[in-house]
Amino acid sequence: MQGIRQQLNATAGGASTGWFRPAGLRTIFGIDLRTLALFRILLGFYLLADICLRLRDLTAHYTDQGIMPRAVQMDYLSLGSYSLHLANGSALFQGVLFAIAAVAAMMMIIGWKTRIAVIASWILLISVQNRNTFILSGEDNLAVLLTFWAMFLPLGARYSVDAALDPDSDKADNRYFSIATLALLVQGMSMYFFSAMLKTDARWIPDGTAVYYALNLDYMVTPFGLWFRQFEPLLQALTYYVYWLELIGPILIFSPFFHRSLRILFMCAFITMHLGFLLCLEIGLFPVVSIIMNLTFLPGSVWDGLAERLARRRSEALAIWYDRDCMFCLKACRILRMFLFLGNTPIRPAQDDPPIGRLLEDNNSWVVSNTDGNFMKWQAMRQLVRGSPVLRPLATTMGARPIVWLGDRSYDLVAANRAGLAGISDRLLPWRTIPRRAGWATNCLAGVFLVFITVQNVSTLPGANWTLPERLVIARQSLGLFQYWTMFAPHPELTSPWPVIEGRLTDGTVVDVYSAKRGNADTSRPDVVSSVYENYRWRKFLSNLEDQSYLPVRQFLALNYARYLCRAWSVANPDGAQLATFSIIFNVEFTPPPGVPRVVEEREVWLHDCFG
Known part of the structure; x- marks a missing residue:
């Protein structure tokens, strides 16, 4: 009993x-520290994917030559909003900021200088979203919020470069609680x-x-x-x-x-x-970022079970030997052990074992030992991968002769420059201790912001007859803490628009401006209406342009979109006839109740003269 x-x-x-x-x-x-590590890695990959998807429309969405010149966007920014991307309207400047954001996201993924990487990602994410607010969706709102709360958490405490450089990381409890x-x-x-x-x-x-x-x-x-x-x-x-x-x-x-x-x-x-x-x-990526958010609820028991399985698959006899006088070597071994899922595989100074020490001195190489013997240089790396319970299949490919030759030459290059690399590692990879508990200031700030988002959410409910004071609105916009979850609320939309843009060139030729080809525009209903839009951000912009509730804002959207179409045609056809006039029309399909025929209405949104 x-x-x-x-x-x-x-x-x-x-x-x-x-x-x-x-x-x-x-x-x-x-939240378990291992769950926070998963959250960090997935959020970093999401940010990287978001950057790559935005790059498809770098000129069209983020430069002065696109659909939203800076002067226009600044007129529609809320109080407290900011954007580094509004400092310059060139594609080169935007590309540099995108590159910096990508570096910060990759730093998050590997967990190097994690808090700095998260703060930089949060700032740049708000900045790029405020550069063009007419292509945003609920995905963007949730991503900023997750990145904001990530700044208050020890995301680098597990499975990261930061954790590998923390001498006490193996002793820390995986359970973590704070107001954040x-x-x-x-x-x-x-x-x-x-x-x-x-x-x-x-x-x-x-x-x-x-x-x-x-x-x-x-x-x-x-x-x-x-x-x-x-x-x-x-x-x-x-x-x-x-x-x-x-x-x-x-x-x-x-x-x-x-x-x-x-x-x-x-x-x-x-x-x-x-x-x-x-x-x-x-x-878009709304389901992806939502799944990442849900995985923060993953309990520690799942990780405990997974750790037991991985431990059974690891080679018990595996050991890593390094030169006691080389702190750079010790750091590299700890980082490798972390990312190869090698658990508590011992990392020891080679000088503690005379035969191993002689191997290190004679071959100017680290040593990896297991039941099959002692291995140096690239073969040592291969044995580590073979001992990994997750990456073991890669060991076979690593044994190919060209890869072994390249691996040994690379190791020799590193060994020959060990002193210089040690100096670099002292600056970029210093030993540091990750705090085990949140400080009182962190907890207090997180508590204040938790109350703030709760108050906002309550204010959105039906019957709540009060709004946020202007000062709090400014704070909300500055921090990216906007809360208004109207996903298919109070009900799903009831109309489906798709654009038809027909025009004439200066020589009188009729062209399909939207598809950028000569001939009459196709006004028939496509089999898959969603395929008409190049991607989900273009669909968001164009549906805003058609939305009658956006009056009078939509006339500015239509004007700048029309100007963009004129420029785009000119760039694509520098030596041919230029686009002269065109009309922006939307076919709008109304969703009927079940069993009732569909109705399609034609709405002319804008007439434009490229030379007017």
């Missing part, structure tokens, strides 16, 4: 919560809870037709979504599922009872919901 009680009271990560004992606040609102961990988790669930509270239209409850309407927004539905929407009874069930998941999930995921099971259950439920969005809707 005593053994059964002990089993029932066993918990994740050694915490004192069992099935019948409620979890404490530190367990409910804490509470804030990050509450921020993530606030997105769902307040979105559900804003879904007040009958299409959600009681009708259950919201998913039907969402999947009939042809201008953002994928081919899979077009096929899937034929199952109308399933769409109704999914409507109820999404609504109640968003309303109840954020509460039960913090339940002190059955804490671990409910946390994993609802985390997986939210992730699968976003995978469904990814399959059915062209909404």
